[in-house]
Amino acid sequence: MERKGIYSGDDAAVEGNEKREPKEGKRGKSSLLYSLAAQKATPPGGYPRIGHAARNSSDLAEFKLYHHPYSMDSQKVRLALEEKVIDYTSYHVNPLTGKNMDVSFFRTNPSAKLPIFQNGSHVIFRAIDIIQYIEKLSVSLSGEDNPISSKVMEWMEKIEDWSPKIFTLAHIPAKCRLFVSKFVRRVVIARMAQAPDLASVYHVKLREAYETEDRLKDPQNLKQSEEELSSLLDDAEAQLSVTTYLAGEYFTMADSMFVPILARIALLNLEKEYISCRPKIAAYYNLVKRRPSYKKVIGRYFSGWRKYRTLSKTSCFLCIRSMFRKY
Template structure:
């Protein structure tokens, strides 16, 4: 089993948490979307949307995050030799929470909290990468053109206050619902850690990464206690803490930023 992902990517973190929690072995391939590696023709031919994570087991390839997590759960169950009918009865509730969290798109919220000079520099770099790949692989030109159009549309939508307001309101409503649920149970779907938690944790980690922990996490007592609790899990430390705790956060981001700047200056797209 192979996973194409990157530590900076929120959906990649969700899938990796699932893999670690379920104890499923896999081969890891880093594909950094900020430096345009997801646009390399070798990856783009596999997933013409150019998005990560991508999970592959033999000839079976999955792009959707929730589908991937549920597939990982089935693999884990089968590997234990237990009948699939014995999967927890809370599976429906877990799925509902996963879908509810996944329904919030973090892209506009995240980009709106990144300093404009950095955001515009990366956006311009990505557009140049798309154009370069388009000329290298003319058979993929239509798909690359779609990615280029998406990049321009994203920049335009970031100028619309309604888009940013709706994204924030959606997040606040989601966190309020999570806060209410955590007032009744220690984990999102009951007494035990489930894949619903694996989907929620990266959202909280993203808020911390953006320096918004005080406003969105600490302001909600139940989420704050939950956040302290889940950060102690080995899966969190391996998937997220390894890259974003303390000085490691600056190292991870600085390395990516330097790659973008150097390649931009040298025009090596």
């Protein structure tokens, strides 16, 4: 089925774009319809649920999310959308295979970062900005006056301050990391040839790739990233000794931003060093892993054997493309 939007390329390395089928009381797998009528009751540990029955065509709105399950920022936004029960059309854009460098996508977002959230002509790039928009949207639809609290916002900004890039790349086997980096650089060079008018902007991304490799050679950069992460986790451990979730007794947008960090640590097999040694965070992580939003956004890709399936698909895709020099 043809899909319209800023990006329409398909990606064989993942399970494909999702199309969401609205179902009463549950999130479906496809195109987004939502009702302006919201239930007033708040379910335990959650938010007011936004209904799915549209009264007429004027009540319909379309949200599009360009993301990938590997992207931590994408996970943050998807958790927020799932928790708020807002339907959207999902487009997979795999940065490991250079799909975020495709000309049509790059013209819209020269940073090439994920996710991108689109509501009609309104496009938002940063995860924290998208999540704040989702919160405001939910409040508007429910008709309640319940903006993000200062405590939630404080946690969101604290989480946003830690960049996972160096930490993640430093814990990936060098051979694999360099293979992907080399492939993506070749993709960028190929796109420069396709779109000469964007050559200078593509060159910025190429330079960034080399600068990242240089930063990884300095152990001090990794040490700094690890210290910042440990400080964030220590603060969370202290908070979770008082409350069930980061900002109180209910799951909030702060948790939507924090949970993907724990998932990234688990994906890198570093739970013992960063999670298990903090009993409150360990209990918290076990709690959130039971939430439907976690199972849908993260669990289906990275729980148990699934993470090896997800990683192997991308590895095979990269090897085949490299073999035939298809960039």
